[in-house]
Amino acid sequence: MAANIFITDERIEGDDTENEDADADGPLAGRTVAVKDNISTKGVATTCGSAMLEEYVPPYDATVISRLKEAGATIVGKANMDEFGMGSTTETSAFGPTDNPAAPGHVPGGSSGGSAAAVAAGEADLALGSDTGGSIRCPAAFCGVVGIKPTYGLVSRYGLVAYGNSLEQIGPFGETVEDAAALLDVIAGPDERDATTRDAAPDGESYAAAATGDVDGLTIGVPTELLEGADEDVVDTFWDAIADLEAQGAEYHEVSLPSVEHAVEAYYVIAMSEASSNLARFDGVRYGPETETETEGNWNETFSQVRKDGFGDEVKRRILLGTYALSAGYHDKYYKKAQDARAWVKQDFDEALSEADVLASPTMPVTPFEQGESLDDPLQMYLADANTVPVNLADLPAISVPAGESDADGLPVGLQLVGPAFGEERLIRAASALEFE
Amino acid sequence: MTAQTVQQGDLVTVIGLEVHVQLETDTKIFCGCSTDQTDEPNENVCPVCLGLPGALPVLNEGAVEAAVKIGKAIDADIPEETRFHRKNYYYPDLPKNFQITQYDEPICADGDLEISVEGERRTVTIERAHLEEDPGSLQHVGGGGGIDSADYTLVNYNRAGTPLMEVVTAPDFRSPGEVRAFLAELEEVLEYLGVFDAERDGSLRIDANLSIIPEDEIESDDVTEIGEEALAAANRTEVKNISSHKGAEKALAYEETRQKNAIQRGRAVEQETRHWDESRGITVSMRSKEEEKDYRYFEEADLPPLRVSHWKDEISIPELPSARRERFQDEYTLSEEAASKLTSTKQVADFYEDVAQEFDPDLAATWVADNLLGELNYRDMEITGIESRLDEVTRLVELVATDEITAKNARETVLRSMLDDGRTPDEVVAEEGLGKTGEDEVQQAVVEAIDENPDAVADYESGDDGAINFLVGQVMQKTGGSADPGDVNQLLRAELND
Ligand SMILES: [Zn+2]
Numbered sequence: 032m033a034a035n036i037f038i039t040d041e042r043i044e045g046d047d048t049e050n051e052d053a054d055a056d057g058p059l060a061g062r063t064v065a066v067k068d069n070i071s072t073k074g075v076a077t078t079c080g081s082a083m084l085e086e087y088v089p090p091y092d093a094t095v096i097s098r099l100k101e102a103g104a105t106i107v108g109k110a111n112m113d114e115f116g117m118g119s120t121t122e123t124s125a126f127g128p129t130d131n132p133a134a135p136g137h138v139p140g141g142s143s144g145g146s147a148a149a150v151a152a153g154e155a156d157l158a159l160g161s162d163t164g165g166s167i168r169c170p171a172a173f174c175g176v177v178g179i180k181p182t183y184g185l186v187s188r189y190g191l192v193a194y195g196n197s198l199e200q201i202g203p204f205g206e207t208v209e210d211a212a213a214l215l216d217v218i219a220g221p222d223e224r225d226a227t228t229r230d231a232a233p234d235g236e237s238y239a240a241a242a243t244g245d246v247d248g249l250t251i252g253v254p255t256e257l258l259e260g261a262d263e264d265v266v267d268t269f270w271d272a273i274a275d276l277e278a279q280g281a282e283y284h285e286v287s288l289p290s291v292e293h294a295v296e297a298y299y300v301i302a303m304s305e306a307s308s309n310l311a312r313f314d315g316v317r318y319g320p321e322t323e324t325e326t327e328g329n330w331n332e333t334f335s336q337v338r339k340d341g342f343g344d345e346v347k348r349r350i351l352l353g354t355y356a357l358s359a360g361y362h363d364k365y366y367k368k369a370q371d372a373r374a375w376v377k378q379d380f381d382e383a384l385s386e387a388d389v390l391a392s393p394t395m396p397v398t399p400f401e402q403g404e405s406l407d408d409p410l411q412m413y414l415a416d417a418n419t420v421p422v423n424l425a426d427l428p429a430i431s432v433p434a435g436e437s438d439a440d441g442l443p444v445g446l447q448l449v450g451p452a453f454g455e456e457r458l459i460r461a462a463s464a465l466e467f468e
Numbered sequence: 469m470t471a472q473t474v475q476q477g478d479l480v481t482v483i484g485l486e487v488h489v490q491l492e493t494d495t496k497i498f499c500g501c502s503t504d505q506t507d508e509p510n511e512n513v514c515p516v517c518l519g520l521p522g523a524l525p526v527l528n529e530g531a532v533e534a535a536v537k538i539g540k541a542i543d544a545d546i547p548e549e550t551r552f553h554r555k556n557y558y559y560p561d562l563p564k565n566f567q568i569t570q571y572d573e574p575i576c577a578d579g580d581l582e583i584s585v586e587g588e589r590r591t592v593t594i595e596r597a598h599l600e601e602d603p604g605s606l607q608h609v610g611g612g613g614g615i616d617s618a619d620y621t622l623v624n625y626n627r628a629g630t631p632l633m634e635v636v637t638a639p640d641f642r643s644p645g646e647v648r649a650f651l652a653e654l655e656e657v658l659e660y661l662g663v664f665d666a667e668r669d670g671s672l673r674i675d676a677n678l679s680i681i682p683e684d685e686i687e688s689d690d691v692t693e694i695g696e697e698a699l700a701a702a703n704r705t706e707v708k709n710i711s712s713h714k715g716a717e718k719a720l721a722y723e724e725t726r727q728k729n730a731i732q733r734g735r736a737v738e739q740e741t742r743h744w745d746e747s748r749g750i751t752v753s754m755r756s757k758e759e760e761k762d763y764r765y766f767e768e769a770d771l772p773p774l775r776v777s778h779w780k781d782e783i784s785i786p787e788l789p790s791a792r793r794e795r796f797q798d799e800y801t802l803s804e805e806a807a808s809k810l811t812s813t814k815q816v817a818d819f820y821e822d823v824a825q826e827f828d829p830d831l832a833a834t835w836v837a838d839n840l841l842g843e844l845n846y847r848d849m850e851i852t853g854i855e856s857r858l859d860e861v862t863r864l865v866e867l868v869a870t871d872e873i874t875a876k877n878a879r880e881t882v883l884r885s886m887l888d889d890g891r892t893p894d895e896v897v898a899e900e901g902l903g904k905t906g907e908d909e910v911q912q913a914v915v916e917a918i919d920e921n922p923d924a925v926a927d928y929e930s931g932d933d934g935a936i937n938f939l940v941g942q943v944m945q946k947t948g949g950s951a952d953p954g955d956v957n958q959l960l961r962a963e964l965n966d
Contacts, residue, residue, distance in 0.1 A: 071522045084521070091515050093522060192521040197769030226526050226771055304766060308556050311565035312519050316623065328616065330560055357556070357764035366766060 034130040036148045037108035038068045039076045045100040057103030059217055064099055065149035065158040068109040069116060070201065071190035072096055079192050080112040080124035080142075083319045083341035093190020094225065095159060095201050095218045102217045107155050110145030114343045115310065116161060116194040118142050119169050119412050120405060123345040128402055133175040134442050137399035140173030142166040143204075147174040150204045157214045161191055163199035164298050165394075165419025168431035171204060172394035172445025175433045177211045177462065178204045180419075182453045183426035184229040186215075187222030193309040195302035198423040208432060208463040209242035215455065231453040241456040242463035247280035249461055251448075252387030254288040257418045261396035264437040268444040269393045272434035272465060279464050286383040286390065290375040291421045297372035298420035299413060300356050300365050306346075307353030313341065348409065373424045380425040384451045389461050392418050394431040394445035418447060428455045432462040478683045479731065481724050482699065483647055484639035485716075488632050488673040489658060490602065491534045492665050496629035497601050498525030498568065503631075505669060509624040517601075517629035519563030524770050527552075531631035534663035535575045535599050536779045538633060541657050541788055542594050544579030546780045551773040552599075556764040560621065561603040563628050569600035571765045575776065581657070582790060583649045592650050593638035604628040627670070639677065639699060644720035647676065651713035656789045660814045667852060674716050679704035680727045680737065703739040707751055710744050719744040723751050792817055800829040809837040815851050816841065819858055826862070827869045835865045839879050843887055860886060864893040874950075877902045901948045913946040914959045928964060936960060 045059065066072065069079045071089035073096070078084045092100070099106060113123040121144025122128045131139040132152035139148040143160025147170030150158050160167040162180035171178025179202045186201045193199070201218065205211030215238045221228045235241055251273065258266055273283055313319055315337030322340055326332035342350070356365035383390055397415055405412045422429045427449055434446035446465065450458045496503055499516035506512060515523035532550070539546045553571035576597035583590050605627050610619030635654070641647050655672065658664035665671055679702040685695075707723055710716045727737045742751040787795070789811045796807040796817075810820045810833065823832040840861060844851060854861070864886070868878045882896045897903055917939050918925055927935035936957065943956045 069522075071520075077521070079521070087521070089515075089520065089522070091520070091523075188522075189524050190522040197767075224526060225524050227769070305769070308554050308566050308764070308766070311556060311558065312521070312563065314558065314565060316560055318521075330615065330621075331558065334558055354764065357766055359762045359764075362764070362766075 034132060034148060034152060035111060035127050036129055036145045036152060036154055037065070038078055038080065038111050038124075038126045038145070040108035041075050042108070043072060043075060043096075043100070043106035045102065045104040045106070057101060058213065059099065059157075060103030062104055062157060063107045063155045064104045064214070065108055065110045065146050065155035066096070066099075066106050067112050067143050067146045067158070067160045069112060069161060069192040069194075070095060070159060071192070072106070072109065075109065077109065077192065078126070079116070080114045080121075080126060081342065081346070082125040083313045083338075084192075085125070085320070087318055089190070091190065093201075094187035094222045096190065098217050099159075104157075104217070108149075110143070110149055110158060110160075112145055113142035113166075114346050115192070115306070116142040116163055116166055116199070117306070117345050117349055119165065119415055120400060121145060121148075121170070122402070122406055123343055125343060130402070131174055131399055134173070134399050137401055137442065138173065138405075140170030140395070140399060142170075143178075144170045144174075146204050147171050147176055147178065150174070150176045150206055156205070157210055158204040159201055159214070159218070160204055161194075161199055161201050162419075162423065163195045163302060164423050165416050166199075167202045167204065168394045168419050168429060168445065168447055169416070171431040172433075172447075173399040173443060175443035175445075176204055176206055177208050177433070178202065178431045179211050179215055179455065179458070180422065180429045181215065181219065181455060182231070182428040183423075184227050185219050185231060185428070185453065185455065187218075187220075187225040187228050189222055189224040193305070195305045195423075196309060197305060198298070198302060207242075207466060208430070208459055209239050211430075212238040212242050212455075212459045215239075219455075229453070233456050235456060238455055238459055241459040243460055244279070244464040244466065246276050246461050246464040249276070249281040249389065250387045251276065251281055251283040251461075252286035252383050252390045253283055254291070254383065254390055254392060255285050256288050256291045257392035260414070260417055261393050262398065262437075264439045265393045265396060265398065265444050268435045268437055269391075269446060272446045273391060276461070276464055281461070281464070283391070284387070286386060288376075288379045288383055288421065290372065290379045291417070293372045294376055294421040294424055295413060295417055297369040297376070298416070298424055299352075300369035301373065301424075303349045303353030304356045304366050304369075305353070307350045307357065310342075310346070310350055314338065315341075345409065376421050376424045377426070380421070380427060380449070381451075384449075388450070388457060389454075390449040392447050392449075393434070394418060394447040398437050398440060398442035398444060422447075422449050427452060428458055430458040430462045432465050434465065479728055480681050480683050481642055481644075482639045482679050482681055482702070482704075483641035483644070483720060484677045485635075485637045485641070485647065485650070486675040486677075487635040487637075487651070487654065488602075488675075489635060489654075489664055490668060490671040491531055491631040491633055491663050492668075493528060493530040493534060493631055495528055495530070497528050497531045497599065497631035498629055499528075501629065506626060509622070509626065511626060513625045513628070517563065518625055519628075525568060525768070527771055527774060528631065529774075531599055532575065532774065532776065533779070533783055534631070534661070535597070535633055536776060536783050537661045537663055537785050538597060538635075538658065539576035539579065540780065540783070540785050541661055542576065542579030542581050542597070544576035544594065544597065546576060546776060547573055548777040549573070549773045549775045550575045550599075552768040552771045553765045554768050555600075557761065559603065560615070560623060561606045561628075563604060563625060567600060567603065568768050568771070569634075570598035574598035581650065581653060583646070583653045585643075585646050585649050590640075590646065592640045592646075595636045595638050597633055597635045600632050600634060602627050602630040602632045639679075644717045644724060647720055648713045648717035651716055653789070655713065656812065660786055660788055662786075662814075667850070670711065672711060672713075674710040676707045676710060676716065676720055676723075677704050678707060678720055678723050678727065680724070680731055703737045705737070705739070705751075706741045707744055708741060708754070709746075711746070715744065715746055718749060719751060722749065726751065786814070789814075789817075796820075800824055800833065802829070802833055806833050806837050809841060812841075813851065815855070819851065819861075822858075823862055823865055827865055831869060832865065835861075835868070839883060843883055847887060849887070854887070857886070860892050867893060867897065873897055873902050902950060910943065910947060910951045910956060910959060913943045913951070914956065914963050916946065917942040917960070918963060925964065 120138035146158035151174040167178040203214035322336040604625040608618035
């Protein structure tokens with residue numbers, strides 16, 4: 032597999048006769064699914080794209096995996112990803128970068144790059160990713176497929192290896208909105224193993240049934256702040272898509288989200304703080320390569336050495352920054368301030384969504400980077416998340432749907448639609464309209 | 469602290485406690501694993517309590533219920549809602565390298581507990597009590613035996629996730645004896661609430677802060693009120709690894725003497741953490757780096773805040789030891805000492821009340837407080853050890869109350885044999901022939917003794933009154949010792965004088 036889409040390409044048959052729960056006539060029978068490698072699969076390695084977990088084989092299935100099996104799906108492999116979800120290019124994976132099937136030589140986006148690439152390359156019908164600050168929507172946009180970041184609490188996180196646990200959700204990829212929505216139907220719903228899940232079943236028959244393309248009378252708010260930093264070509268493609276929706280009966284107006292100028296900073300402080308704690312368990316006692324360095328029986332030294340050897344640079348950078356942001360004397364200045372900003376962002380979205388059914392923006396302000404282009408400049412990479420991270424801060428649902436290709440370089444551009452909490456059906460309905468031309 | 473030369477009498481001891489109590493729940497605080505203690509390492513574990521990547525905590529509401537009961541018992545403020553935080557630190561027994569605990573919104577704040585020290589009532593302020601998860605346990609093998617000197621260390625996660633309540637007191641104690649009295653009272657209250665099992669290994673773990681303050685640095689006349697400045701100025705030691713109220717008294721008495729001696733000799737007391745070595749009876753400096761620990765507390769987003777405001781009204785608690793003690797004194801006219809003994813555990817008190825309902829409360833008190841608890845104590849047993857045999861004890865009291873056996877035989881023979889040989893009271897009475905002999909039988913024996921011993925009868929009739937003692941002995945022999953010697957004496961005289 033030259034594109035390096037999978038870290039482990041072991042098949043897990045959902046309709047296997049050994050699996051009592053499986054249903055050969057289930058809604059996903061005969062369909063193949065790629066699963067991001069930070070979602071626990073019983074008996075199949077779950078590496079999180081990290082050398083630290085190269086040997087780790089979970090003894091249990093994530094709730095979404097149990098639901099896939101019950102639905103009769105066939106899992107075709109564990110997809111490549113930025114290490115522990117930390118990146119927007121899938122280049123921080125310890126198992127090498129993944130090529131973008133829709134734009135060879137370019138990154139597939141990240142952190143769920145392998146999942147999006149699997150769907151784009153036809154290696155799987157569907158895929159699961161996770162989105163902490165855009166990690167589903169970014170690769171969906173870069174690979175020209177559909178990705179949904181559900182409302183926080185719609186999908187169980189049980190079995191998702193945590194990065195920023197107050198921000199992230201597991202979500203589906205598909206070639207079409209309806210495909211992605213059908214996978215969402217299978218994975219959504221409350222779980223007694225995840226206390227943050229909520230019972231919020233779709234109003235209609237299913238999420239997939241909402242993919243009608245009916246946008247007649249839909250009001251779209253366009254936050255001006257989310258266009259400001261975007262490349263001109265991207266903005267042009269975005270307006271073409273809005274015009275398309277307008278032609279089908281939607282209306283749009285500009286709205287303002289003044290708080291989003293602080294969103295990237297707030298997001299990184301919160302995500303890194305949580306990561307510093309979530310990744311603390313990888314200390315060499317149960318996970319991680321044995322250290323060659325002599326630590327003379329000092330467990331503190333051993334922990335440090337294992338973490339130094341086992342984590343990549345981006346992960347270490349985020350753990351260090353997150354530790355710093357939570358430290359005595361800095362906690363109020365960084366972590367607490369970021370929480371205040373988060374509350375403000377939520378409020379801004381609530382207000383904007385009281386004047387519009389959905390909010391629209393380019394998913395990414397740029398087209399896919401060339402391989403290796405952004406690795407040296409983490410700040411540039413962080414800023415590329417400007418349009419996606421505010422949605423995670425606000426706990427809201429969003430979808431990225433192909434908007435077309437940039438005129439300048441022919442690379443894929445994604446349109447992001449954001450809805451109110453548990454308003455996934457509205458997003459699915461609106462996004463599917465772009466597929467009916 | 470600058471070294472000061474002061475007289476021992478001028479020094480005041482100030483102690484505050486952090487008590488970790490294991491709550492008795494069927495399952496762990498954040499998963500469904502059993503809390504049973506088992507010899508098989510890593511048996512009661514699952515992805516959650518092992519801290520496996522991706523596993524999430526789900527709060528066991530039974531632990532919250534136990535915490536609310538404690539809150540009510542210590543008259544604490546219970547907030548509208550309670551939430552959890554992460555306390556971040558690295559230690560090999562901590563599966564996630566953070567502990568889920570409570571920080572600025574503990575389930576109980578500002579409570580108190582009344583204790584009695586040498587007959588005097590004192591109120592100890594409990595600043596807070598919060599829920600948290602217990603870490604796993606470590607077993608150091610070979611080498612020096614400590615974590616840094618062992619050949620290797622084994623980790624057992626059976627304990628990981630056991631619900632803990634951390635009870636933090638104000639620095640209200642002025643002597644190790646007060647600490648012991650407090651811990652005994654706390655244990656009693658917890659057992660009454662049914663949230664604690666004192667028998668369980670490691671169910672009570674105590675860290676104590678002790679400082680010595682010169683009396684003249686205390687502004688208030690009342691030595692129980694110590695200014696924060698005086699406290700802050702004094703160096704304190706934190707004594708860890710205390711696991712019982714007896715151990716606490718010993719450890720703190722040692723530490724108190726050690727610090728006072730240092731001050732008297734003009735040496736500074738170092739601010740440090742010390743480890744109580746129970747077997748050697750001393751505290752030892754842990755020699756670990758003493759930098760201020762930064763636990764980087766922040767909200768545990770995996771556990772949504774839990775509304776508990778209405779729980780306080782819905783959850784009821786039983787009568788507490790102090791109230792029961794007073795009631796026993798009123799209702800059964802018991803002495804304070806007897807009432808204290810009889811309320812020492814809920815089981816003892818419940819058993820006493822059962823017996824007192826059926827028989828004379830005084831007799832019941834003697835039997836439960838003195839005889840039963842005395843014999844159990846002598847054998848290092850607790851009432852819990854004979855839980856299934858309390859009916860037999862009741863039967864024994866009945867035998868005494870209905871005059872079927874003598875109190876002396878009941879206490880010295882029957883009860884001891886019950887405890888030592890496992891026999892029932894009726895078995896002991898039958899097998900040892902302890903049943904009080906009927907009057908006819910005694911009369912028969914008297915007649916026989918007179919017939920069989922004409923010499924003694926002649927001696928008696930010739931005025932040798934001592935001969936009667938020989939005859940009494942004969943009668944006692946015939947009745948197997950179950951007759952009353954005084955009665956026998958009178959019966960003999962009556963028969964002979966006829
Ligand atoms: Zn467990």
